[in-house]
Amino acid sequence: MQKQVQNEEYSSADIREAERLLCPAVRVQGLEKSFFHFGEGTFRIKDISFTLERGYMLGLIGRNGAGKSTLLRMIMQTLPRKKGLIEIGGYDVATHTAEAKKLIGYVGEDFHFLSNDTLRENGRVLGLFYPEFDMHRYTELLNYFELGAEKVAGRLSKGETTKAQLAFALAHKPELLLLDEPTGGLDPVVRREFLNVLQSELIDERMSIIFSTHITEDLDKVADYVAMIEKGTLLFFESKEELMERLTKETGERLSLKQLMVRLCKEDK
């Protein structure tokens, strides 16, 4: 009898997990935030809403200071929001903060390894924060990026640090990967490797990626959706194909993302 009850409990938990997996990777609704800087006035994130389904990559473009990193930090909950709803993998960050954050992998300038320790030791210590951290996968990815696990983190170059961060982020099996200008310091060969890894991670449709970058050529290759932020406002959020089709109709010429960004910024000025 007890066994039967246990089985029922397990199955209901499984059902809950299955239901959660049907939820979008990230849902943002009516997100608002304002900062005041002396001499510069108030910068506002205004009513940002979008939904990204699982298995897709969203390319986030915009000028410096447009609000891209702020948006990512608000999703990460390292920056509090003034208003709005953020759901990650079905978890509302307001009520299930830790559960939601455990689903996020982050690669960006804010993340730092323990500088005096090797990458292996970093994986062992920092991996403890994640219940699903896979040390084997981490070492495998470090080897793929030609980074020895015995390298000391403090002696890595900028590009190597980014690769190590990506290896760490992927090793805890995130459902949402946030990339904040990751390819800026990488040479073309490493950039290609980096993008290849991202594409291969999307194949099983479990993970989604938000990729904030200035290098729009990267997004031309890998993004499924493109969103542009300008002065804290979301100008558009569309699938890349639809966006290109629409723009071709409107302008009569085939624009790349780079040309689009330059044109929109000029119009705004």
Add this chain to the structure above:
Amino acid sequence: MKQYIKAEFELFKKQKGVLIGGGFILFLFAFLLLFSGVGNAFYCAAVTVLGCIAYVFFVVATFLSPASHWENRRKIIIPTEQMVLLLGESERTYIKIKMIACGLFYLAILGEITILQVPAAFIAGKQYSLWGFGLEVLIFTAVVFLGLTVLFLVPLRVFSYVIIGWCGMVGGFVGGYFGVFAEGTKAQVFERFWLKTVFCVGIGIVSVLFRWLRAIGRERGGFFVKNGEK
């Protein structure tokens, strides 16, 4: 939660330099406490300040992580808070663990003061009085709870500047009484000091509570908001 405590403890253990320094001061503190029964009020106060310094060492090891980077030829140490928030932990859990850690360090040093009263009483013989013990507890408690206002309210990016100011303030606070210590007996000093300690405990508790409620508000997107919607 259990795994998170384990992870934070691993970060704490990595601060070997700070922990060895703190351990050495703690040992010195224990040695000098043995003679607190013989010493006057001034001696008891001076020795307790050493215990407070040991406490600061251990607490700093929990608030500053072993991660660092170089910026304009300056080594920037990453606060544990920034690190664990990026590593997927909630601010509420972080604050909870810090409250527990600060409490445990406080109780551990308080325990040390209490246990060492036994050998101190043996050494002092008839000279020994419990007022010295009371004075040590009061000063230690006042400094620790005053420290909580800094640890829980000051953003860690300005921590190094504030901690210097705080040390000056506490130095003045305790040091200002050294003249008083020299004047009175242990019992008289205790009588003058206890209300100030109660005040320090009060503002320490208020600071921690304020930070706790602020963390809840930040995560929900407003303190009186449910499920992030207004």
